[in-house]
Amino acid sequence: MDRADTRADNGDAAARARFEEVVREIHEPLRRFLARRTDAAAADDVLAETLLVCWRRYDELPPEPLPFAYGVARLCLANAQRGSRRQRRLAGRIAAVDPPRDAPDPVGDDRLAEAMAGLPARDAELLRLWAWEQLTPGEIATVLEITANAASIRLHRAKERLRDALRKIDATGGHDETTEGGRR
Amino acid sequence: MTDHAPDEELLTRLRAADPASSLPPAGRERVAQLLEAAMSDTATRPHESRENGTHGRSPLTWLVAAAAVVLIAGAGVFGLVQRDHGPTPGAGPSVTQLRASRVSGMCVIPNTHVLRLQTVAFRGTLVTLTERAATFRATHWYAGGPTDEVTVQFVPGGLPETLQARSLAVGHDYLVAAGDGFVRGCGLTGPASSPKLLRLYDQAFG
Numbered sequence: 001m002d003r004a005d006t007r008a009d010n011g012d013a014a015a016r017a018r019f020e021e022v023v024r025e026i027h028e029p030l031r032r033f034l035a036r037r038t039d040a041a042a043a044d045d046v047l048a049e050t051l052l053v054c055w056r057r058y059d060e061l062p063p064e065p066l067p068f069a070y071g072v073a074r075l076c077l078a079n080a081q082r083g084s085r086r087q088r089r090l091a092g093r094i095a096a097v098d099p100p101r102d103a104p105d106p107v108g109d110d111r112l113a114e115a116m117a118g119l120p121a122r123d124a125e126l127l128r129l130w131a132w133e134q135l136t137p138g139e140i141a142t143v144l145e146i147t148a149n150a151a152s153i154r155l156h157r158a159k160e161r162l163r164d165a166l167r168k169i170d171a172t173g174g175h176d177e178t179t180e181g182g183r184r
Numbered sequence: 185m186t187d188h189a190p191d192e193e194l195l196t197r198l199r200a201a202d203p204a205s206s207l208p209p210a211g212r213e214r215v216a217q218l219l220e221a222a223m224s225d226t227a228t229r230p231h232e233s234r235e236n237g238t239h240g241r242s243p244l245t246w247l248v249a250a251a252a253v254v255l256i257a258g259a260g261v262f263g264l265v266q267r268d269h270g271p272t273p274g275a276g277p278s279v280t281q282l283r284a285s286r287v288s289g290m291c292v293i294p295n296t297h298v299l300r301l302q303t304v305a306f307r308g309t310l311v312t313l314t315e316r317a318a319t320f321r322a323t324h325w326y327a328g329g330p331t332d333e334v335t336v337q338f339v340p341g342g343l344p345e346t347l348q349a350r351s352l353a354v355g356h357d358y359l360v361a362a363g364d365g366f367v368r369g370c371g372l373t374g375p376a377s378s379p380k381l382l383r384l385y386d387q388a389f390g
Binding site: 016019020023024027028031032033035036047048051052054055057079105106107108109112113127130131132159162163 | 190191194195197198199200201202203204205207209210215218219221222223281364
């Protein structure tokens with residue numbers, strides 16, 4: 001082994017050590033990110049793929065890797081869901097299958113779930129990133145690969161649309177008051 | 185009431201309905217398994233050079249790459265991320281998925297050395313074009329692939345000048361290069377009718 005190989009090995013060891021630290025930091029938030037967007041089995045598969053991609057793109061990991069990793073997870077999930085839909089189309093010719101949902105509903109608040117389901121997918125995702133991942137517009141911009149300004153504007157509009165949707169649902173379904181408000 | 189009060193109300197309501205709120209934490213063993221699985225992908229570990237990184241890979245590596253999806257636009261780089269790299273079993277034409285992202289930074293003068301470093305390079309006919317994506321039917325692979333089709337997803341914010349949607353025409357042939365799944369502009373991607381670009385590809389891969 002020559003000196004170049006030794007240097008490469010040392011660099012590799014340092015990269016591995018740092019990546020282990022990164023994974024310890026991002027693993028749990030990524031699990032939750034995926035649990036909010038797909039079923040458990042798919043979430044587990046996509047998590048593994050996400051970490052693999054993060055390792056392969058280790059040199060691009062920013063100092064705050066989580067928004068970057070969310071972006072990777074989001075795209076891995078989209079790819080997995082496309083594959084799943086393709087398989088379902090094929091399987092559907094042979095037997096009825098239980099179609100997994102692309103994103104779980106908000107729990108315990110039927111009106112909110114209905115309102116979110118009625119939003120454009122982009123708005124719903126912005127709201128999830130804001131409320132559930134608790135990201136700032138700048139971090140949302142990293143995940144969605146848009147500018148921070150665009151993220152801020154779109155998030156503002158998404159909130160408005162969600163409020164409008166909730167108002168409409170409340171107006172037409174006022175009999176079910178128990179589903180209102182911030183239930184815990 | 186402040187302007188932020190409605191936001192707080194909405195935030196509280198959304199957080200209360202978080203479907204992951206009851207998710208128990210993963211065990212250490214599972215985290216270790218995932219780490220091991222990710223880092224055992226030694227063929228694509230960090231610090232490999234682009235020059236030897238592609239040519240030395242085994243077929244198994246490419247299978248792993250096929251299963252493992254890639255995608256992400258790094259801030260400031262051009263992009264195209266290759267996800268389904270290889271045929272999709274039993275599901276129509278095989279597709280390489282790429283992505284075009286915004287441009288940032290400076291270009292080097294296009295040359296055969298830079299072109300050879302790209303992991304994906306192909307000639308293809310543009311068969312569909314929307315605001316969000318372009319699909320090419322690959323007619324010749326110089327590097328990467330081979331798959332029947334290549335889909336390029338456009339990311340808002342910019343494309344290589346040579347791959348601007350307005351300059352693309354269905355039915356025309358293009359030469360497209362991508363590294364790390366990111367489409368390369370800077371004179372490496374453009375219409376195949378350009379003798380200069382065609383010569384560059386021939387010299388790089390011929």
